[in-house]
Amino acid sequence: MATLKAGDLLHITRAASPQFVTSFHFRVIRVLDWTTFDGWMWLDGYQLDERGDALARRSIFVMQGGLKPGSIPSPRGMQAARRA
Numbered sequence: 001m002a003t004l005k006a007g008d009l010l011h012i013t014r015a016a017s018p019q020f021v022t023s024f025h026f027r028v029i030r031v032l033d034w035t036t037f038d039g040w041m042w043l044d045g046y047q048l049d050e051r052g053d054a055l056a057r058r059s060i061f062v063m064q065g066g067l068k069p070g071s072i073p074s075p076r077g078m079q080a081a082r083r084a
Contacts, residue, residue, distance in 0.1 A: 004031050004043070004067075015066035024048070025070045032059065039064055048072065 004010075006029055013023040025048040032042035040063050046054040052072035 004028050006030055009048075009070040009072065010043075011068045011070035012060065012062065013066070013068065015068065016062040017060075017066065019061075025050075025052070025072060026058075026060065027054070029057075036061070 008028040010016075010026045010028065011023060012020050012026050014020055026043070027046045027048055028043055029045045030043075032044055034042045036042065040061060042059055042061055044059045045057070047056045047058050049055050050072070
């Protein structure tokens with residue numbers, strides 16, 4: 001994954017760290033400049049619900065190679081899904 005920046009949306013899964021048994025979406029506020037193991041990083045941001053609303057602010061420790069881009073359905077797409 002390319003260099004992360006504020007506003008990036010990620011789908012956090014067990015591939016990012018064994019601690020994440022349940023996957024979730026995460027909006028990056030910043031990459032923390034803390035000393036870690038090679039290939040690992042600390043991220044500061046918001047855990048999001050299925051609509052993209054913030055549930056909680058978190059700092060998470062993840063393996064950079066396990067990060068996946070995320071996406072939240074647009075409001076129009078969510079309305080169509082509800083009608084189906």
